[in-house]
Amino acid sequence: MEQLIQDIKQMSAHEKKTLEQMGLKLSEEVGETNQAILSYLKASGNAYKQLGLDDVKEECVDVMLIALALYFRLSESDDELKALIRKKLKKWQEKVN
Numbered sequence: 139m140e141q142l143i144q145d146i147k148q149m150s151a152h153e154k155k156t157l158e159q160m161g162l163k164l165s166e167e168v169g170e171t172n173q174a175i176l177s178y179l180k181a182s183g184n185a186y187k188q189l190g191l192d193d194v195k196e197e198c199v200d201v202m203l204i205a206l207a208l209y210f211r212l213s214e215s216d217d218e219l220k221a222l223i224r225k226k227l228k229k230w231q232e233k234v235n
């Protein structure tokens with residue numbers, strides 16, 4: 139996982155999109171994820187796209203990659219990222235329990 143994070147950080151450094159464009163790209167990928175979910179669930183009017191579970195998984199990864207690239211545009215600190223994930227995870231756990 140550590141090497142993957144380093145690779146994502148490196149790709150982010152080479153990304154030519156502006157911060158705003160990366161934000162729009164993130165929305166696009168979220169939309170693609172929703173489209174894949176609707177097709178996977180054969181929601182009315184969406185089954186014809188014939189997207190399945192693998193497509194949903196791939197779109198989720200697209201969302202994660204763009205979100206991480208956006209994050210690394212704003213911070214180079216892995217430690218800060220880990221601390222923020224722990225903080226948010228803790229909040230989530232408190233809501234569930």
Ligand SMILES: [Mg+2]
Nearest residue numbers: 167170197200
């Ligand atoms: Mg995509």
